[in-house]
Amino acid sequence: MSGPRPVVLSGPSGAGKSTLMKRLMKDHEGVFGFSVSHTTRNPRPGEEDGKGLNKLPMLLGATLLPVADALSSEDLEIEAVQKGIDNGEFIESAEFSGNLYGTSKAAIEDVQAKNLICILDVDIQGVKRIKETDLNPIYISIQPPSMEILEKRLRDRQTESEESLQKRLEAARIDMELSKEPGVFDIVIINDDLERAYEELKDILNEEIQKVQEAKS
Numbered sequence: 001m002s003g004p005r006p007v008v009l010s011g012p013s014g015a016g017k018s019t020l021m022k023r024l025m026k027d028h029e030g031v032f033g034f035s036v037s038h039t040t041r042n043p044r045p046g047e048e049d050g051k052g053l054n055k056l057p058m059l060l061g062a063t064l065l066p067v068a069d070a071l072s073s074e075d076l077e078i079e080a081v082q083k084g085i086d087n088g089e090f091i092e093s094a095e096f097s098g099n100l101y102g103t104s105k106a107a108i109e110d111v112q113a114k115n116l117i118c119i120l121d122v123d124i125q126g127v128k129r130i131k132e133t134d135l136n137p138i139y140i141s142i143q144p145p146s147m148e149i150l151e152k153r154l155r156d157r158q159t160e161s162e163e164s165l166q167k168r169l170e171a172a173r174i175d176m177e178l179s180k181e182p183g184v185f186d187i188v189i190i191n192d193d194l195e196r197a198y199e200e201l202k203d204i205l206n207e208e209i210q211k212v213q214e215a216k217s
């Protein structure tokens with residue numbers, strides 16, 4: 001299959017991946033599609049199940065399984081995701097900050113079937129797992145200018161409890177180190193000034209964007 005290459009966007013929570021991705025999708029209508037992740041994390045206000053532009057639509061695992069009195073609905077969701085993973089329905093999965101996240105093969109196929117550039121937002125563990133597959137995406141890391149600025153952005157976003165925020169900062173330290181390893185990412189973009197970071201992102205994707213636009217015209 002010779003559709004457009006997918007794009008993996010990775011980097012610490014709070015680095016600005018969603019902000020950049022939403023802008024990219026808005027400015028290039030009909031070019032990108034988002035690989036909708038499955039997760040056991042609780043939805044944030046404004047996030048809706050199964051809707052592409054909302055960051056992380058949830059897998060309502062409980063609806064996929066027979067009712068089991070002994071299990072809470074959260075357990076059922078975890079079990080459903082785990083079952084999908086065990087059945088080989090996921091290209092990758094990882095635990096992040098106490099929650100399970102995964103990319104189903106169907107999520108990617110849905111986007112690729114429309115000949116769109118598939119964007120995957122995954123953590124560094126996901127990047128490593130995707131490297132073992134034949135997906136062949138462009139690997140992009142979005143990094144904050146510093147830990148201090150990252151913490152401020154995460155606090156200002158007001159989406160996390162103190163505990164969740166600390167877990168994200170801990171994961172960010174690891175991510176920032178690993179992203180420096182040569183050969184992991186095609187490009188590391190420091191999201192200091194949003195405009196400049198966005199221009200850099202568009203530049204690296206320019207060739208694939210043009211391919212999709214030409215195929216449509």
Ligand SMILES: Nc1nc2c(ncn2[C@@H]2O[C@H](COP(=O)(O)OP(=O)(O)O)[C@@H](O)[C@H]2O)c(=O)[nH]1
Pocket residue numbers: 010011012013014018037038041055056092093094096101102103121122123124125126127
């Ligand atoms: N491996 C993997 N990581 C994911 C997936 N979806 C989201 N993530 C990562 O999980 C982390 C937390 O994501 P999220 O809960 O959306 O929080 P946010 O990044 O702070 O908005 C981020 O590093 C995401 O890149 C997925 O399907 N697989």
Ligand SMILES: Nc1ncnc2c1ncn2[C@@H]1O[C@H](COP(=O)(O)OP(=O)(O)O)[C@@H](O)[C@H]1O
Pocket residue numbers: 011012013014015016017018019020153154156157191192193194195
């Ligand atoms: N370049 C930037 N300058 C200042 N604030 C930013 C910048 N990029 C993103 N933000 C803000 O930082 C917060 C985290 O960004 P977000 O896109 O949610 O990160 P991620 O998806 O990587 O977790 C958001 O509140 C966003 O508005």
